[in-house]
Amino acid sequence: MSPTQWDLPVELCCRPMAFVTLTGLDVVYNAVHRAVWDAFCANRRADRVPISFKVLPGDHEYPKCRPKRTSYEWYIPKGILKTGWMNKHLNLVPALVVVFYELDWDEPQWKEKQSECATRVEIVRQSLQGRNTKVAVVLIQKKTPLPPGEDVIASERAAALCNACELSGKSLFVLPHTDHLVGYIIRLENAFYEHAQTYYYTEIRRVKSHKEFLNKTTHQLLFVRHQFKIAFFSELKQDTQNALKNYRTAYNLVHELRAHETNILEIKTMAGFINYKICRLCFQHNTPLDAIAQFRKHIDLCKKKIGSAELSFEHAAWMSKQFQAFGDLFDEAIKLGLTAIQTQNPGFYYQQAAYYAQERKQLAKSLCNHEASIMYPNPDPLETQTGVLDFYGQRSWRQGILSFDLSDPEKEKVGVLAIQLKERNVAHSEIIITLLSNAVAQFKKYKCPRMKSHLMVQMGEEYYYAKDYTKALKLLDYVMCDYRSEGWWTLLTSILTTALKCSYLMAQLKDYITYSLELLGRASTLKDDQKSRIEKNLINVLMNESPDPEPDCDIFAVKTAQKLWADRISLAGSNIFTIGVQDFVPFVQCKAKFHAPSFHVDVPVEFDIYLKADCPHPIRFSKLCVSFNNQEYNQFCVIEEASKANEVLENPTQGKMCLVPGKTRKLLFKFVAKTEDVGKKIEITSVDLALGNETGRCVVLNWQGGGGDAASSQEALQAARSFKRRPKLPDNEVHWDSIIIQASTMIISRVPNISVHLRHEPPALTNEMYCLVVTVQSHEKTQIRDVKLTAGLKPGQDANLTQKTHVTLHGTELCDESYPALLTDIPVGDLHPGEQLEKMLYVRCGTVGSRMFLVYVSYLINITAEEKEIVCKCHKDETVTIETVFPFDVAVKFVSTKFEHLERVYADIPFLLMTDLLSASPWALTVVSSELQLAPSMTTVDQLESQVDNVVLQTGESASECFCLRCPSLGNVEGGVATGHYIISWKRTSAMENIPVIRTVITLPHVIVENIPLHVNADLPSFGRVRESLPVKYHLQNKTDFVQDVEISVEPSDAFMFSGLKQIRLRILPGTEQEMLYNFYPLMAGYQQLPSLNINLLRFPNFTNQLLRRFIPTSIFVKPQGRLMDDTSIAAA
């Protein structure tokens, strides 16, 4: 039997199509025939009817039809289904034979041609003797036929031809060879299809008719056979519903057969075939659930039908094939548009197929382990005369024997041996791997990454069994990280163990070491004895010796491997392997920890490297080096032990280079940071731990950053969550879990040892040169150099403050806008220990508010740290917040010459301007001088001399001045008239002589000026005396451009007698003045009301006496009469 005996036959797997043969076509030499044939077979898409065409010569011999059985009574079937039957009806026995013949209706030699055609038909009929195959004739014509009924000759001759050929009119066709060939062909083939369906229908009827002759005892096999045939013909008829129904019946009948060891293979084979058909049709009908249900049923029914125990691998092979075939069907259906889901996809079937293939391999291994001396039997019991079996699923050495007893046990034995020996040559691993990779492809599609990984592990293991270690390793290595990242240590260990075997057998040094490292580590679930074996091997490898073989390896493979290892030893060359540990879990753990998150540059940077080994025996390492982001420090952090290779095992527990399992080893490193690194981060970029020796083999474990491997982050998280109390350890030991990696530290500048004091008198006054005295005193033990001062407004405040703050070192001149807000790096010189210096700063603040000032002192000092002289830059800063306030408030008011408050002033009439300076400063102020700058619209009445020169004002005191001014008539000015500026020059009383005086300019308010028609002023002495004449002169000035009629009257008063005009009416010309002279004679002493002057302007009724009272005095002080005589008498006395 062929090794592919389990594959389903092609004729079963194809889609059955009606078989139609075309005769009379010369497709080689006749172009017209060629074109007709091409039109039939080319471009057969789904919309064309399902027919398979074949061109055969007219005299082709079709398979002979066996004579019809009249009775089944004595007939005993030899098997279920003949191996050739399906092929016969698909490719050999046609449903319809078409005879092509070139004949036009107007053929001149019609008679001859007609009889030739009839002969041809007859020949075909002869070779189809006994079959129901239909025959049809197609006339190939050159002319386009006329519409039916019009061509009388045509219908006549057609009838004649039918008659001659014994054809019904429905079986005669005309194919005009014109432009529309394909159209005609499609119509033709539809007609053929109808004929074919009729044929298959009759075939079904024929098979059904046999049924009644059958009996249940002897013809059990025939029930199945006939049911299968009916179903198959239905399929050829394209009646898939009935086909499915019949297949289902057939399937049930198969399982009703009496099964015995001798025929179980046949039953299973047929059941498999029918099941395949059912599933296929179910998928075709888009009922995938039916297909799955049928398949499940099939498997459940057949799972236990193992058959002969000696050939149980055959059952496994068959099972495997069932699953694979179903998987293929499922996959095909998906390609045609079916949607599968994660839990129901072809992958599961391929996986199960692989599982059975594995089982087949196991069974074959145990059943076919014949000794090499046993020869393959001769003659070959598996050979048959025809080379093929007569019936599906029978044994070649007892074909057609239906008896359940083994007639010839010897023959049976030889047959079984032959099968077993054949099985031995099957490449099982190949089959398994193919199935697994099919499954992998499916699971990848349906989002099952873990299933995919699992199958890849199986593939890797299968490659390992197949001794393809390279591929095995590749697959295993690929999936390892998935299990590692999810923390499935048991599974990881199992995979690693296989991988270690592969790498051993290939003598792959680096892989061997890597897997050993991990198998010794904490992620490995191996027992201690295994671990210690692996560790021993690892040490051997490091000492450039061969490791012991891994257990359970193939003996021959081990021999090859030992040779490879021996070659490796003699091989000179690079024996240093660097292995990055961040991707796996090695048996040495490492954590680096700086003692502090930052170090001053003048103290050495200290950090610890913690190491812990998880292997069962102590191990010695040869070198440890730490790398930093600044590589200059690398040289300070190396531990190396010059030991010979063989010392790896000696004195293992002593020395700091030795790692005792479970114990945490702490290694302290220190170095002095570079001054350039001040303000920078020092980071451990990697830790390298070398195991072994350069003379032997050396493995460098490389931790990125401050240690940690694939599992440590999760462990750290767990440790952080844990609130378990850890048992007390001796002082010098620590718990591994409690160590937190700190892989970087900051280098910060040295702590300064100077003091910086600020002396000043807050608050600052607006615009003054505010003095800030900075005192720097050195407390260092040595001289400090290059002291520099940076002072001014602290950066980062409101931008407006920068504009309005100016700093200078020179207080003698006022600073302006060009001065900066911050003075940087003012060299101050060197300072000896204890020495102190003072620096004055002047700050001018243009606006009120609080400001932060920064004073920053930096210097250089030489320091010895760890016997190294370094120059440190230190700095100290002080900040101070200074409030700025106005030094004083200035109040200004306008009053009349009578010191009465004025809301407005009258043109040309003098008034008084009073200023009032109120000191708001907490410190005494000296007003150096003041000045009134009048606007052009104002004129002064007398001298504008300052009245407050060099006045010192304490807090809350005020200084006032008074100026007499006049505003000439200007007409009506909107918003008032500008008065001018008041300028005050001042400084702090405490300020030094050379400090400049600050001029504060105050803009005086505008004043509203009003014109009046008449101005009256009075000339009178400052006091009167009783009974002495008191002359009073009133000046009446006309301020208008009109002649004014004025009524004047003087009302008498009790205190005065007077002479002059009591009541008068007069006119005053524009711009002129009228004088009125009165002589008052006071009668009473004291402050007396003057006789009141009433003026009535006829043109200006608004001019009232009330207004008049503002200009002229209303009362006067009258002194009592003097005693002149008495004065003299007193003098005489």
Added chain:
Amino acid sequence: MAVCIAVIAKENYPLYIRSTPTENELKFHYMVHTSLDVVDEKISAMAKALVDQRELYLDLLYPTEDYKVYGYVTNSKVKFVMVVDSSNTALRDNEIRSMFRKLHNSYTDVMCNPFYNPGDRIQSRWALLPVSASSPGGPYFLCPHPVQVGPAFCVLLPSLCRTCLAILVAKMQPFGK
């Protein structure tokens, strides 16, 4: 009864796996691990559905030839996986559900154990075994000391040794009053 039960952490690493046929433990480990594919998918589908009342039981994850794998997920995304023999027809959905509920209760008891650090692998072999009918109702606080000598010191917590009881009492004090 189930042939294998497993408790899987939120991060998908195993907290506890026990299988009754111990000879082929690895197979069950793989089976549980691969079933997480389906669990992940079901959980993400659930998250999308935004159902208020979360159903913890995930139903049958996938059938294999010989076993059925069932899943269950707690609100804290700890997964329970149970493998049942396919031939065992006595186990219907309801039985499986109640087994999961029991397992959940046992797991909650383990979490209540003050000596247990959430996320650690559950070491005790019988911590979660109340699932199987044969074992008695589990002790709720297991002390980490493997051998317990002498009579129980505390009636309420019979499974604690003297040392652990002392630690427990010390731990509980902040909660009192």
